[in-house]
Amino acid sequence: MKDVNLGIVGLGNVGSGTLTILAENGDEIARKLGFRLNVTAVCSRSVKTKTLPAGLKPRLVTPDWREVVASPDVDVVAELIGGTGTAREVVEAALAAGKSVVTANKELVALEGVALWRQAEANGVTLAMEASVCGGIPIHSVLREGIAGDRIETLFGILNGTSNYILTEIEDHGSDFNAVLAEAQKLGYAEADPTADVDGFDARSKLALLTSLAFGVQLAPADIPTEGIRRISPTDFQYASQLDCTIKLLCSARRVDGGLFVSVRPALLSKRAIMAGVKGAYNAVWSRGTFGADTFYYGRGAGPNPTGVAVVSDLMRVARSLRPEPAHRVPPFAFTSLTESKPLEIGLQKRPWYLRFRITDQPGIIRDLSSILAEHSISIDAVLQLPDLDKHNLPFVITLENSPESAVRLAVEKMGRLPFMVEPPLALPMEKGV
Incomplete structure (x- = not known):
């Protein structure tokens, strides 16, 4: 069976993790697929200073993503840049060229995912985005297929590992927020500009995606009420403990008569709740369905390897869809169409x-x-x-x-x-x- 050729755009943490897995686990992947995934093109602005994993010998190494998209030697493009500028150009150009796309870009998919999905459909190709939420937790697949027969009533998530790490350190050691943030930056858990993480915007994009998958609605991330964790102090954890609670940055979506309540904000959470035990840089999602009741998903929320696993798994799924073409694909947002919606007034x-x-x-x-x-x-x-x-x-x-x-x-x-x-x-x- 003919191999499938990949073009990887972006060699940051996620891109590097993806290449490492494709190189070191290539034989196992081929055993599962019945054919090989070959990296034939890579792109990065600093590509000349990057060392590729042993065993990978792409025919095209370039700082220009357009060369990757245009290459006849590339069947599937993985966009691993992030952001909504160049990344959007890469995805749109690849779909227009009739090439399926795998992305880990939660911000782009939250803002433009439905339009990109429709473009993919129009061109007869696939948009895959499992890595955009919760890194190593296959939560898209769970909501899209695993529990698709249920009717989700409530969904809660700890969707930002940086914030969860900071809150855990404050709780466990009584440390000041700014001191823990500085340590998180030193360890690589937080960016030099931590705004997206600690002010809730990263989690907001992820919640917008999960809300689409769970409830079949299209929400603008900016419509989701959002608060960050900057004001949480050791004092708050002392009082929370007296109430038999902890504090988490909770992403929540609840179905009620008339619509959905949706929010991202720190909240007190009973220590008896399963999600209260989610510590450090881990993510978790809990859902309650009308028929299947409670399900819970837990794992690493970020990092080169956990997110790389999600990217490679998507690449495998897309590669399977290329040979032979399935009669009916599962839509990337679980529903065949999304209803434009706004959250209920919080x-x-x-x-x-x-x-x-x-x-x-x-x-x-x-x-x-x-x-x-x-x-x-x-x-x-x-x-x-x-x-x-x-x-x-x-x-x-x-x-x-x-x-x-x-x-x-x-x-x-x-x-x-x-x-x-x-x-x-x-x-x-x-x-x-x-």
Whole structure:
């Protein structure tokens, strides 16, 4: 059976991991496919300084991606650059040239995935994107095929390994956020500019993709309410522990009458929940279906090898589709069409809440806060205060009973204007059953 030839565009972490797997595991891959995957072209802006894995001898080595796409010696293009500029040009040009594409680019697929999918369909080729979410967890395949017979009601995810690593270190060692971030950058878990990770934007793109796969809707990432982890401190973990909770950057999507509640934000999570045990740079996805109930998926969320495995697995799937052509492909977004949608207004959602304050101590503080909560018909569940000698920067916590988020946000905004506040209150939803 004829081999399938690959063009790899981008030799960063993911591209390098992909090449290593193709080189070192090539015989095993050929045994599974019945033919070989040959890397015939590679492209990188710094290609002349790159050392390719032993055994790989591409005929074309170039800094110009156009040469890879145009090469008659390339059957499938792997776009492993990232971003939405050049990467989009690569994918669109490859699809227009009648070549299937594998990508690990969550930002591009979240923004333009449906348009690229339609372009692939029009040209009779495949767009494969398993590596775009959760690295080594085959979550696309799970939602697209593995549990496709179910009706997903709720989906939660820890989708950013950098944020999860930082929160784990703060919880386990009582470290300051900035100190842990600096260590994460030194270890290579966080970029020099960590904004996408710690402010939730990376996780937001991934959630937009998973929401399409799970619910058959097309959401703009910018429509998803998103908060990052910069304000989470060791104090918050101390109070969370008193409530038998931890804190995670949770990506959530819930089906309710009328639509979906979707969000990315730090939240308190019961330590009895399975996802509470997800530590360090790992990712996890939990889903609940109408018929199949709960399923849980866990693994490395990033890194050259776990993400490279996802890329190579996609390359194998696409290669199989080339010989012979299957009668019916599984759509890359699970549904044959996606309904354009927007999340429900997050303010309508009811949840218990954790409010953490830093105040200058004086009489009447609880009275004033309780009065504001009462104005908004919000009931207090508990008031917690750990011993602290600094009366000019005193932390304490109020937990709230099930309350509409809109009312909580209005109350918190008003509380933030009280003269004894050292900083605006921190408000986190409390999740009990993930």
